[in-house]
Amino acid sequence: MAQYETVRRAGVGVEASQIDAGLRAHMNKVYGLMGVAMFITGIVAYFVGTDFARAVNGEATLIFPVAMLQAMFSSPIKYVIMFAPLAVVFGFGAMINKMSLGTAQLVFWGFAALMGLSISWIFAVYTGFSIAQIFFVTAIAFASLSLWGYTTKKDISGWGSFLFMGLVGIIVAMILNIFLQSPAIMFAINAIGVLIFAGLTAYDTQNIKNTYLAHAHHGDNEWLGKSAIMGALGLYLNFLNMFMMLLALFGNRE
Template identity: 65%
Template structure:
């Protein structure tokens, strides 16, 4: 936490430790607030799309997926046609493009793009409402929320420097992506279980790591009064924590969710 101590020890253009502390609280509130809205958009979009994609009316059905549940034409297109591959990988492409282009955006534009990304993510994960019971989705969401809050709070308050975790956690994420893609074709329950366990652990670590990094990055730039960067930094911080939450939720759902 050397950055924090350095930022508090000195002043620049009359910016003292009390003002830095106040700015940090406002910055973190912006990060968590933006992330929360994005998460709400994702789950609202997922629920709404899954509702439009299914029906109980056989006369309006394109395909049957359960005893009394059918896919509509929209559901057939997004879940049972080649379009599903585009939808599956769209969030990954979107987030890389967003990260690469944010320097050319204003903070307001970046926030709008983030919310659009959250809606795309909702489309991508909407099938969870077809696969898992609504009760188990809510239950796992609450478990994830409690775990996320505890991990993020620890990352924010700990005096331990955990910046060294970064390279190992990113390597872990890359390994998860590769293993998940391979298992699309292998469909191995053992690999799926192992990936889910490792995914929960990796994104739990990333939650704490990213929270500390967001805090330290603010303290470093606050000394220089870089207000434009700080505005965009809050959006990118929200994106990082949002991705940690969504991925931890999805892996926990694979482990704990009750299937329809």
């Protein structure tokens, strides 16, 4: 926030009103990209998940063959589907500077579809009302945390190292628990994870804002466009992980 006021007062060759307008446009683009990605994820998850639920119940599927669904969810392929989004995130982060803006956006949409496939099983496990209810709660929490991160005058950049270490710990614990299958460990992962992703939502929002202010005067629209995509990716992951962990904690199963 201090950086924002400093840049705004100094102007860096641009009127303060132009800085405000540019920042608003940038944030709107970030949230817009995130919203489209969430829509893609939801559509893919719903259609794959409902067909999987129908197959589990012995009913005729509407879109996907039963054999395909069985392979996706009952064979080792399920681990590929589970970890593929994580691999894409790391690869995307490493390669985005070598991509064109259009390619980066297409990769982001493809990642959102892949994530929808990865979480589609929830429609076969949890009730539709429970999914909608937890999604609504997550949306309210996310909006509140992101708004706070955007408007607070407190510099929360120091949270980054702590939150990153917590995130790495959660990923390691989740991988280990695939073999341990401990309900207690999974409960702890979800409870702590909600807090970590809540913190990351505020932290990432402020970081997106400060990154824009640090580079806006360069006038590099290609770079700012990619920055918006990466910002949207970070917020998208925060929202989705909060949603999945809250669903695991409070969702009603079929």
